[in-house]
Amino acid sequence: QVRLTESGGGSVQAGGSLRLSCAPTSFTVPSYCMGWFRQAPGSEREGVAYIYTGDGSTYYVDSVKGRFTISLDNAKNTMYLQMNSLKPEDTAMYSCALDHSCTPFLSPRASLSPASYRGQGTQVTVSS
Numbered sequence: 001q002v003r004l005t006e007s008g009g010g011s012v013q014a015g016g017s018l019r020l021s022c023a024p025t026s027f028t029v030p031s032y033c034m035g036w037f038r039q040a041p042g043s044e045r046e047g048v049a050y051i052y053t054g055d056g057s058t059y060y061v062d063s064v065k066g067r068f069t070i071s072l073d074n075a076k077n078t079m080y081l082q083m084n085s086l087k088p089e090d091t092a093m094y095s096c097a098l099d100h101s102c103t104p105f106l107s108p109r110a111s112l113s114p115a116s117y118r119g120q121g122t123q124v125t126v127s128s
Contacts, residue, residue, distance in 0.1 A: 004118060006094065006095060009094060011125040012127070014126055016086050019083070021079070031052065031053045032054075033099055033101060035097065035102075038093065039093050045108045047059075048105075050102055059102065067086075081096075094122055095118060097116060099113050
């Protein structure tokens, strides 16, 4: 089974930036939803952002709008999450995932499908 791999996490001060990467992103299905989750200790999983390859539409959770940007580089078979103006409340384990439905990114109670792919995660820590 294909396993996604994330990189780019780390520790930064508030106001700093990080760019997360996730690969691979090219699959032999017509369209899919690919994006990022985050989960802090004691908190529910939260969908941060996604891209739906069917029409290129994107989604961002309200708390990151204007600060985070999700993108796909098909030539490099990689998805990115550019995170600017980081805040301490952005501290979490960030993981990328791919599924045929975008619903899991919108609701913490919606499970990824058995056919989904997910990475192990990369830690992001933002200090004040």
